[in-house]
Amino acid sequence: xxDHNEEDLESVVETEAPHWSRRRRWATSIGFLLAVVVIxxxxxxxxxxxxxSPGSSRPTESLISVEGASTYETNGDVDFLTVSxxxxxxxxxxxxxxxxxxxxxxxxxxLGKQSPDQNRDLNLRMMADSKxxxxxxxxxRLGYAIESNGTGAVVASVVDEGPSSGLLVSGxxxxxxxxxxxxxxxxxxxxxxxxxxxxxxxxxxEPFDSSVANALPAREVQVVLGARDNDASKGFLGVSTFTRDxxxxxxxxxxxxxGQVGGPSAGLAFTLGILDVMTEGSLTGGLSVSVTxxxxxxxxxxxxxxxxxxxxxxxxAGVDLMLVPSSEIDEARKYAGTLRIEPVDSLDQAxxxxxxxxxxxxxxxxxxxxxxxx
Numbered sequence: 054x055x056d057h058n059e060e061d062l063e064s065v066v067e068t069e070a071p072h073w074s075r076r077r078r079w080a081t082s083i084g085f086l087l088a089v090v091v092i093x094x095x096x097x098x099x100x101x102x103x104x105x106s107p108g109s110s111r112p113t114e115s116l117i118s119v120e121g122a123s124t125y126e127t128n129g130d131v132d133f134l135t136v137s138x139x140x141x142x143x144x145x146x147x148x149x150x151x152x153x154x155x156x157x158x159x160x161x162x163x164l165g166k167q168s169p170d171q172n173r174d175l176n177l178r179m180m181a182d183s184k185x186x187x188x189x190x191x192x193x194r195l196g197y198a199i200e201s202n203g204t205g206a207v208v209a210s211v212v213d214e215g216p217s218s219g220l221l222v223s224g225x226x227x228x229x230x231x232x233x234x235x236x237x238x239x240x241x242x243x244x245x246x247x248x249x250x251x252x253x254x255x256x257x258x259e260p261f262d263s264s265v266a267n268a269l270p271a272r273e274v275q276v277v278l279g280a281r282d283n284d285a286s287k288g289f290l291g292v293s294t295f296t297r298d299x300x301x302x303x304x305x306x307x308x309x310x311x312g313q314v315g316g317p318s319a320g321l322a323f324t325l326g327i328l329d330v331m332t333e334g335s336l337t338g339g340l341s342v343s344v345t346x347x348x349x350x351x352x353x354x355x356x357x358x359x360x361x362x363x364x365x366x367x368x369x370a371g372v373d374l375m376l377v378p379s380s381e382i383d384e385a386r387k388y389a390g391t392l393r394i395e396p397v398d399s400l401d402q403a404x405x406x407x408x409x410x411x412x413x414x415x416x417x418x419x420x421x422x423x424x425x426x427x
Contacts, residue, residue, distance in 0.1 A: 098142055098143065099140045099141070099142060100140075100141055100142065100143060100146060101159065101160040101161075102140070102141045102146055102157050102158065102159055102160060103138055103139065103140055103141060103157070103158050103159075103160060103162075103163045104138075104139050104140075104141045104145050104146070104148075104149045104155055104156070104157055105136050105137070105138055105155065105156040105157075105158065105358075105359050105361075105362050106136070106137040106139070106154065106155050106362060107136070107137065107154055107362040107363070107365040107366040107369065108134065108135030108136045108137045108362065108363075108366050109134070109135050109366060109370075110132040110133075110134050110343050110366045110367050110369070110370035110372060111132055111133060111135070112130040112131065112132050112326075113130075113131050113132065113133050113309070113319075113322055113323055113325070113326030113327075113329075114127045114130065114131065114326050114329055114330050116309050116310045116311065116326070117307065117308070117309050117323075117326055117327055117330045118307070118308045118309075118310075119305060119306070119307050119327075119330060119331060120305070120306040120307075121304065121305040121306055122305045122331055123331070124330050124331060125330065125331070125332065125333045125334075127329050127330065127335060127336075128335040128339045129329075129335045129336075129337035129338065129339040129340050129341060129342070129412070130337065130341045130342065130372075131322055131325045131326045131329055131336065131337060131342055131344055132322065132341065132342065132343040132344065132367075132370065132372060133319040133322035133323065133326070133343075133344060133345070134318075134319075134322070134343055134344070134345045134363040134366050134367065135314055135363075135366070136358070136359035136362045136363060136366075137362070138163065138359075140160070140169075141157065154361075154362070154365050155362075156359075156361060156362070162213070165210060165211065165222060165223040167223055167224065171224075172223075173315060175209065175223065175224070175315075176315025176316045177313075177315045178207075178295070179209060179295050179315065179316055179317040180311055180314060180315045180316055180317065180319070182295045182296060182299050182317065183295075183316075183317040183318075183319055183320035183323065183347065183348060184309050184311070184320075184323055185299055185300075185301055186299075186320050186324075186347075186348045186349065186350055187309070187319075187320050187321075187323035187324040187326075187327060187348050188301070188303060188307045188323075188327060189201065189301055189303075189350060190324045190348055190350075190352055190400055191307075191324050191325075191327035191328050191331070192303065192304070192305060192307075192327075193352075194328060194400065194404075194417065194420070195328070195331060195332075195417075195418065195422075196418065196421065196422045197303075197304050197305065198304070199301055199302065199303060199304070200301065200302040201237070201299070201300070201301045201302075201350065202236070202298070202299070202300045202301075203236045203237045203238075203296040203297060203298055203299045203300070204226075204228075204236060204296075204297045204298040205226040205227060205228040205235055205236065205259075205296070205297045205298075206226065206227045206235050206237070206238040206240070206241040206294040206295070206296060206297070207224070207225070207226050207227075207238070207261055207294055207295050207296070207297045208221050208222065208223055208224065208225040208226070208227065208292050208293075208294055209223060209292075209293045209294060209295055209317070210223055210292065210293045211223065211291060211292050212291035212292065215279065215289070215290075215291025215292075216276050216277060216278055216279040216289060216290055216291045217276050217290055217291045217292050218291065220274050220275075220276055221258065221274060221276070221292055222269060224260060224261040224262065225258045225259075225260065225261070225269065226258065226259050226260065226261050226297050227241055227256050227257070227258055227294070228257050228258070228259060229256065229257035230244050230254055230255070230256050230257075231244070231254060231255055232255075236296075237296045237299075237350060238294040238295050238296045238349070238350075239296075239349050239350045239351050241290075241294060242294075242349065242353075243351075245278065245287075245288045245289070245290045246287050246288065247287075247288075248278055248287075248288035249278070249286070249288060250278055250279055250280035250281075250285065250286075250287070250288055250289065251277065251278065252277070252278050252288060253275050253276065253277050253278070254275070254276050254278060254290070255273065255274075255275050256273070256274045256275075256276065257271075257273060258271065258272055258273070258274050259271040259272075261297065276290060278290060279291065282380075283380060293317075293355070295317060296350075307327060309323055309326075309327075316357075316358075317347045317348075317355075317357075318345050318346065318347055318357035318358070318359075319345070320346065320347045320348025320349075320354075321344050321345070321346040321347070321348050321354050321376070321397070321400070321403060322343075322344035322345065322346075323348070324348050324400055325342075325344055325403060325404075325407075328417065332416055332417055333416070334412070334415075334416030335411075335412050335416065336407060336412045336413065336416060336417075337374075337407060337410065337412045338407065338410035338411030338412035338413075339411070339412075340372075340373040340374055340410055340412075341370070341371070341372040341373050341374075342372060342373065342374045342375070342376065342407070343363075343366075343367040343370065343372040343374075343375045343376070344375070344376045344403070345357050345360070345363050345375075345376070345377055345378070346376070346377065346378045346397065347378075348400070352399050352400045352401065353398060353399050354378050354379075354397050354398055354399055354400070354402075354403065355378060356378045356380050356381055357378065357381070360377065360381045360384050360385050361384065361387075361388055363377075363385075364385050364388040364389060364392070364394070365388060367392060368388075368389075368390060368392050372392070373393070374392075374393050374394075374395065374406075374410065375389075375392055375393070375394045375395070376394075376395055376396075376397050376403055376406060377394055377395075377396060377397070378396070378397065378398070379396035379397060379398045381396075382394065382395075382396035404417070
């Protein structure tokens with residue numbers, strides 16, 4: 054019996070082993086396939102978040118063409134900065150969580166109530182307007198007289214939980230404030246800045262494009278102003294804007310090849326780049342200078358997005374100096390390392406900084422000097 058039982062046991066082992074081996078192989082295969090599926094989905098499925106990563110630091114001078122005035126070879130560079138923006142997959146979101154150079158932000162912070170195509174079109178419009186503002190400011194600084202026109206202030210973005218949140222949306226056009234017509238974005242900015250926190254602005258608002266599905270109808274909106282973080286005595290509307298149908302009669306024709314890059318944040322860089330191209334001598338004192346900040350028609354420099362990634366792009370490009378809006382200087386210097394970063398609030402301040410390195414006003418004609426086109 055013992056021998057028989059031992060033989061039976063051996064027989065059972067011999068016949069059962071292949072069965073369990075097949076199960077293990079199937080389990081391994083299924084596990085592998087599931088892992089492949091999970092990884093594949095993690096790489097291709099888009100989630101409602103965007104990843105911001107460092108983009109490029111590109112010289113502006115080679116992108117600028119001028120007709121009707123003299124141009125000059127440049128020594129040194131004025132770079133404009135970009136941020137790479139991509140809707141995240143789960144794997145990319147994880148990478149942004151572990152990589153300190155990347156930031157992850159909710160989709161609504163990027164798109165608002167717009168579709169990706171509408172957002173792209175809006176950003177290209179803002180880029181076009183930033184080029185016009187740059188040309189306006191550069192030619193004005195060189196002494197040219199320029200006529201300008203506009204038909205309202207377009208809301209580009211609304212600050213979350215700010216005074217205008219829930220009242221204004223991206224794509225609204227503000228055409229009148231407290232009965233005063235608004236032709237230019239700067240006119241709205243001036244009214245808001247001269248108003249006290251807690252005061253109410255009555256605004257006439259219409260859609261930028263009434264054919265868009267989510268466009269709100271023309272309406273009257275009342276917004277109670279908040280206070281600016283950097284100056285509690287000035288009103289805060291909580292929106293960024295640009296001028297609708299902005300047009301100029303320029304005595305000199307300037308074109309800037311920005312490719313498919315959108316947004317308004319290259320305004321200051323393009324202004325300085327134009328001045329460098331149209332000025333004998335180096336506006337940067339021979340240095341490589343990266344620049345970011347919007348440019349308004351009154352010469353003020355406004356805040357931008359992605360300052361973290363733009364500092365990293367500047368460092369990777371090996372520039373000597375970086376100019377940023379003063380409201381973002383503290384954030385910028387967190388990531389600066391040994392890079393010199395200087396705050397500016399206007400074109401005048403940017404030129405003053407460049408004057409300290411042998412460029413800026415030291416190579417430009419005196420303010421008020423009339424320019425003569427060829």
